[in-house]
Amino acid sequence: MNEQPKSLTVTGKARYAAGVLEYKKMGYWEPDYEPKDTDIIALFRITPQDGVDPVEAAAAVAGESSTATWTVVWTDRLTACEKYRAKAYRVDPVPGADGQYFAYIAYDLDLFEPGSIANLTASIIGNVFGFKPLKALRLEDMRLPVAYVKTFQGPATGVVVERERLNCYGRPLLGATVKPKLGLSGRNYGRVVYEALKGGLDFTKDDENINSQPFMHWRDRFLYCMEAVNKASAATGEVKGTYLNVTAATMEDMYERAEFAAELGSVIVMIDLVIGYTAIQSMAKWARRNNMILHLHRAGHGTYTRQKSHGVSFRVIAKWMRLAGVDHIHAGTVVGKLEGDPATTRGYYDFCLDEFTPQNLQNGVFFDQHWASLNKMMPVASGGIHAGQMHQLIHHLGEDVVLQFGGGTIGHPHGIAAGATANRVALEAMIFARNAGRDFLADGPTILAEAAKTCTPLRQALDTWKGVSFNYASTDTPDFVPTASVSA
Numbered sequence: 001m002n003e004q005p006k007s008l009t010v011t012g013k014a015r016y017a018a019g020v021l022e023y024k025k026m027g028y029w030e031p032d033y034e035p036k037d038t039d040i041i042a043l044f045r046i047t048p049q050d051g052v053d054p055v056e057a058a059a060a061v062a063g064e065s066s067t068a069t070w071t072v073v074w075t076d077r078l079t080a081c082e083k084y085r086a087k088a089y090r091v092d093p094v095p096g097a098d099g100q101y102f103a104y105i106a107y108d109l110d111l112f113e114p115g116s117i118a119n120l121t122a123s124i125i126g127n128v129f130g131f132k133p134l135k136a137l138r139l140e141d142m143r144l145p146v147a148y149v150k151t152f153q154g155p156a157t158g159v160v161v162e163r164e165r166l167n168c169y170g171r172p173l174l175g176a177t178v179k180p181k182l183g184l185s186g187r188n189y190g191r192v193v194y195e196a197l198k199g200g201l202d203f204t205k206d207d208e209n210i211n212s213q214p215f216m217h218w219r220d221r222f223l224y225c226m227e228a229v230n231k232a233s234a235a236t237g238e239v240k241g242t243y244l245n246v247t248a249a250t251m252e253d254m255y256e257r258a259e260f261a262a263e264l265g266s267v268i269v270m271i272d273l274v275i276g277y278t279a280i281q282s283m284a285k286w287a288r289r290n291n292m293i294l295h296l297h298r299a300g301h302g303t304y305t306r307q308k309s310h311g312v313s314f315r316v317i318a319k320w321m322r323l324a325g326v327d328h329i330h331a332g333t334v335v336g337k338l339e340g341d342p343a344t345t346r347g348y349y350d351f352c353l354d355e356f357t358p359q360n361l362q363n364g365v366f367f368d369q370h371w372a373s374l375n376k377m378m379p380v381a382s383g384g385i386h387a388g389q390m391h392q393l394i395h396h397l398g399e400d401v402v403l404q405f406g407g408g409t410i411g412h413p414h415g416i417a418a419g420a421t422a423n424r425v426a427l428e429a430m431i432f433a434r435n436a437g438r439d440f441l442a443d444g445p446t447i448l449a450e451a452a453k454t455c456t457p458l459r460q461a462l463d464t465w466k467g468v469s470f471n472y473a474s475t476d477t478p479d480f481v482p483t484a485s486v487s488a
Contacts, residue, residue, distance in 0.1 A: 004031035004089075004090060004091065005029075005031060005055055006031060006032075007029065007030055007031060007032060008022075008024045008025050008029060009024075009025060009026070009027045009029070009030070010025045010026070015027075016076070016077060019071065021071075022056055022059070023056060023059035023060040023062070023063045023068060024053075024055055024056050024059035024088075026059075026063065026068060026085075027081070027082065027085050027087075028059040028060070028062040028063040028066075028068060028085055028086065028087065028088055029055055029056075029058065029059040029062070029087075029088050029089075030087040030088070030089050031089055031090070032089075033087045033089040033106060035089070035106040036106075036108075037145060037146075037147075038108075038109045038145050038147045038148075039106040039107060039108060039109065039143075039145065040106070040107045040109065040111075040112065040120075040142065040143065040144060040145060040148060041104060041105065041106050041107070041142065041143040041367065042065075042104075042105050042107070042124055042139060042141075042142050043102060043103070043104055043105075043139075043140045043141045043142070043366050043367070044058070044061055044102070044103045044105065044137060044138065044139055044140065045094060045100055045101070045102060045103075045136075045137070045138040045140050045308075045309065046058060046061060046100070046101050046102075046103050046134060046136075046137055047099055047100050047101075047134060047135040047136040047137070047309055047310075048099070048101070048133060048134060048135065049132070049133050049134065049135055052133045052134075054091050054101045054103075055088075055091055056133075057101070057103070057133055057134060058088035058091045058101070058103035058105070059088050060128075060131060060133060060134075061088065061103060061105060061128050061131070061134075061137065062085070062086040062087060062088040062103075062105045063085070063086065064127050064128045064131060065086055065105070065107075065123055065124055065125075065126065065127070065128050066084065066085055066086035066107060066111060066123070067079075067081065067084050067085050067086070068085070083108055083110070084108060084110070084111060086105050086106065086107045086108075086111070087105065087106050088103055088104065088105045089104055089105070089106060090102075090103070090104040091103050091104075094479055095479050095480065096479070097479070099135075100309065102140070107123070107124075109145065109147060109148060111123060112148065114148070114151035115151040115152050115153075115281075116281075117277040117278075117280070117281060117320050117323060117324050118276075118277045118278045118281075120320070121277060121320070124139065124142070125139055125312060129310075135309075136309040136310035137310060138307075138308070138309055138310050138311050138312065138313065139311075139312045139313060139316050140313050140315075140316070140364070140366060141313065141315055141316060141364070141365065141366040141367060142316055142319060142367070143366075143367035143368070143369060144319065144323070144369065145370075146370050146372045149323065149370065149371065149372040149374065150372050152323040152324070152325065152374070153281075153284060153285065153288065153325045154322060154323065154325055154374030154375050155284075155294075155322065155325055155326060155327045155374065155375035155376065155377045156284050156285075156287035156288040156292065156293070156294050156325050156326075156327055156375075157287070157288075157291075157292070157293045157294070157327045157375065158327065158375025158376050158377075159327075159353070159375070159376040159377070159378050159400050160375075160376070161375075162293055162327060162378060165239065165267060165293070166202060166239045166241070166267070167238075167239055168202060168238075168239070170399070170431065171399065171427060171428070171431045172393075172394065172397070172398075172399055172400070172401045172402065172403045172427065173202045173203060173378075173401070173402040173403070174200065174201045174202050174203070174402070174403055174404075174405070174420075174423055174424060174427060175201060175202060175203035175204060175205055175243075175380070175382075175402050175403065175404035175405075176196045176201055176203075176204050176205070176404060176405050176406050176408075176409040176410065176419075176420065176423075177204070177205050177206075177207050177382065177404060177406035178192045178193065178196075178204060178205070178206065178207065178210075178406075178410070179192075179406050179407060179410045179411075181207040181209055181210055182209065182210060182213065182215070183215055184215070184216065185215065185216060185220075186216050186217070186220030186221050186223070186224045187224055189216060189221055189224055189225065190221075190224030190225055190227060190228045191228070192204070192410065192416055193224075193225050193228035193229065193232075193242050194227075194228035194231055194232055195415065195416035195417040195420070196409055196410070196416050196417070196419070196420045197228065197229065197232035197233075197236070197240045197242075197420070198231075198232045198235050198236060198417055198420070199409075199416065199417035199418065199419065199420025199421045199424070200236075200420045200421050200423065200424030200425075201240075201409065201420045201423065201424070202238070202239075202240065202241065202402075203240070203241050203242060203243065203268070203402065203404075204225075204242045204243070205242060205243035205245075205270060205295070205404065206221070206242075206243055206244060206245035206270055207245075207297075207406075208245070208247075208272050208274075208297045208299035209299075210245055211245060211247055211248060212248070218248075218257055219260065221244070222244055222257070222260055222261055222264060222266075223264070225242045225244060226242075226244075226261075226264040226265060226266060228242070229241060229242050229266070230265070239267070241266065241267040241268045241293070242266070242268070243268050243269065243270035243295045244257070244261045244266055244268070244269050244270060245269075245270040245271070245272070245297075246258045246261065246269050246270065246271060246283070247270070247271050247272045247274075247275055251279060251282060254271070254275070254279070254283065255286065257269075258283070258286060258287075258290070258292070259290075261292075262290050262292060266292070267292070267293055268292065268293040268294070268295055269283075269287065269292055269293075269294060269295070270294075270295040270296075270297060271283050271294065271295070271296055271297070271326075272296075272297050272299040272300070273296060273297065273298045273299050273300055273301055273317075273321075274299050274300045277320070277324060280296065280321070280324045280325075280326065281324045281325060284324055284325025284326060285325070287325070287327070288325070293327045293328070294325070294326050294327045294328070295326070295327065295328040295380070296321060296326040296328060296329045296330070297330055298314075298317070298329060298330045298331075301314060301317055305317060308477075313364070314331075314332075314348060315344075315347055315348055315351060315364055315365070318331065318348050318351045318352060318377075319351055319369070321377065322351065322352065322371070322374060322377045323374070326377060327375075327377060327378055328377070328378045328379075328380050328402065329352065329377055329378075329379060329380060330379075330380045330381075330382055330383075331345065331348045331349055331352060331379035331380060331381070332344075332345040332348060332379075332381065333345075333381040333382065333383055333384070333385050333393070333397075334381075334392070334393075334396040334397070335385065335389050335392050335393065335396070341477045341478070342396055343362055343363045343364070343477070343478050344363065344364050344477060344478055345396070345397075346363050346396070347360065347363035347364045347365045347478075348379065349379050349397060349398065349401070350363065350365065351365075351369070352376065352377040352378065352379045353376050353377070353379070353398075353400055354369075354371060354376075355371055355373070355376075356368070356369070356370055356371065357369040357371070361478065361479075361480035362478055362480050363478060364478045364479075376400070378400060378401070378402060379397070379400070379401050379402075380401070380402040380404060381393060381397055381401055381402065381403050381404060382402075382404035382406065383406075384407070384408075384468075385403065385404075385405055385408055386405060386407075386408035386461065386465040386468065387405070387408065387422045387423050387426040387448070387458060387461045387462065387465070388426075388445075388448065388461070388462050388465055388466060388468075390423075390426040390427055390429075390430045390444065390448065391430055391440050391441050391443075391444025391445070391447065391448070392441070392444065394430055394431070394434065394440065395440070395441040403423075403427070405419070405423050408423065408461075408465065409423060411464075412457065412460065412461055412464070413460055413464055414456075414457060414460055418456075418457035418460065418461075419457070419461065421455070421457045421458070422455070422457040422458040422460070422461035423461075425451055425455045425457070425458045426448055426451065426458055426461075429447055429448065429450070429451035430444070430447060430448075433447045448462060449462070
C-alpha cells in the first residue's frame with residue numbers, strides 16, 4: 001500500500017448528521033497530511049479483523065486515541081476539532097507478515113500534558129488495545145518532538161556524572177544481583193554484597209522481588225548492605241555501591257526507604273517498572289534533589305513487550321523511561337538467558353545513549369529522534385551472562401553499560417569473591433586487548449585463555465561455564481534487514 005488512498009473525509013452538514021460514520025470519513029485519515037515538527041508521531045503495527053479495511057483500522061486507532069467515539073457527536077463543533085483529531089496519514093504492509101500493517105499517526109502537541117508519561121500513555125495506549133475491529137495492535141515506535149522532550153527532566157544523574165561519582169572511566173561497570181533473590185537473612189545478604197564488591201565488582205543489587213518480607217525487613221537489609229559497601233570501599237580504594245530496592249506499596253513508603261538509603265550514604269537506589277509511570281517520575285525528581293543514581297529494573301515488561309504482534313515494543317519503554325528520568329535501565333544482553341535479538345537490542349542501547357538517534361530500520365528505529373540535551377541513560381545487561389562471554393558483550397553492547405553477572409559471580413565454584421575477580425580480570429583483559437587494537441571479538445576466547453593462565457578464578461569460571469549458552473530464536477526481531485547493493 002505504497003500509494004496511499006485519498007482522503008475520504010465527509011464535510012459540511014453530512015459530517016455532523018446524527019448516526020454512525022466510518023472513522024476514515026470523520027477526518028482521522030489524512031494521507032496528504034505533512035506532520036509538523038511539533039507533532040508526536042506513533043507507529044502502530046495493526047492486524048485488522050478479517051474483512052476490516054486497514055485504512056479504516058488505522059483511522060479508528062487515530063480516532064480512539066485522540067477525540068473520537070463510535071458515533072458522531074455534535075460537540076466536536078465546540079472545539080477546533082480539525083486540530084485535535086489525530087491523523088493517520090500512512091499505512092504500509094509489514095514486510096513478510098500477511099495481514100499486518102504499519103500505521104503512522106500524528107498527534108498535535110496540544111493533546112498532551114507537558115512532562116507527564118502517565119498522560120502520554122493514557123492517550124496513546126489507553127482504549128485502543130481492546131478495540132474489537134483489531135485482532136492485535138502493537139506500538140512499535142514514537143517520534144517525540146524536541147518541544148515535548150524539553151518538558152521532561154530526563155535522567156537524574158546521567159552517564160557522565162555517574163562515572164565522575166564512581167571515578168570509573170574507560171570500561172563497562174561490573175555488577176551482580178544477590179542470589180538467592182529471596183530467603184537470606186540481612187546479615188547473610190550483606191556478606192554476599194561484601195564478598196562481591198571486595199572481589200572487584202563496582203555494584204551489587206537487590207532483585208526485583210526483594211522488598212520487605214518476613215525473612216528480612218528492608219531496614220535490616222539496608223544497614224547490612226551499606227556496612228558491606230563501606231568495608232569493601234575501604235579494602236579496595238574504589239567507590240562501591242549497591243542498588244537498594246525502595247519499591248514499596250505506597251509513595252510514602254518509598255520515600256521513607258530512599259531517604260534512609262541517602263542517610264546511610266548510598267550512591268544509588270532502585271525501583272521496579274511495575275510501580276507505574278507517575279511513581280517513577282516522582283522518584284526521579286527525588287533522586288535529582290538528593291544526588292542519587294536511580295536504577296530501574298524493567299520488572300514486568302515482558303508481559304507486553306515480547307510478542308511481535310501485540311503490546312508495546314521495549315524501544316518505546318526505553319524512550320519513555322529516558323524522559324521520565326531514570327539513570328539505569330535493564331536493556332538486554334543479546335547472549336544471556338533473556339530475550340534479546342542483537343539488532344533490536346542495539347536499537348534500545350542507542351535510545352539510552354545517543355544525543356541524536358537516526359532512523360535505522362534494521363535496528364527497529366523508525367524515526368529520527370532528537371534528545372534535546374537530556375542526560376544519557378546507562379543500559380544494564382543482566383540475565384544469564386558469564387565471564388566467558390566478555391568479548392561478545394563488549395562487542396554487542398559497548399563501553400557505557402553495566403554488566404551484571406548474578407549467578408555468573410555467586411555461582412563460582414570457589415566462592416563469590418573469586419567469581420567477582422574472574423569477571424574483573426576478564427573485563428580488564430578484554431579492554432586492554434581492545435585498546436591495543438586487537439580484534440577482540442575474533443580473538444576473545446584466546447584473550448580469556450591467556451588471562452586465565454595467571455588468574456585461577458578466571459580459569460575456574462571458564463571451565464565451569466564453558467558449555468553454557470542460550471541459543472534460542474528471538475521473538476522480537478526487526479522487520480527490515482539490510483540488503484546487498486551494487487557498487488558503482
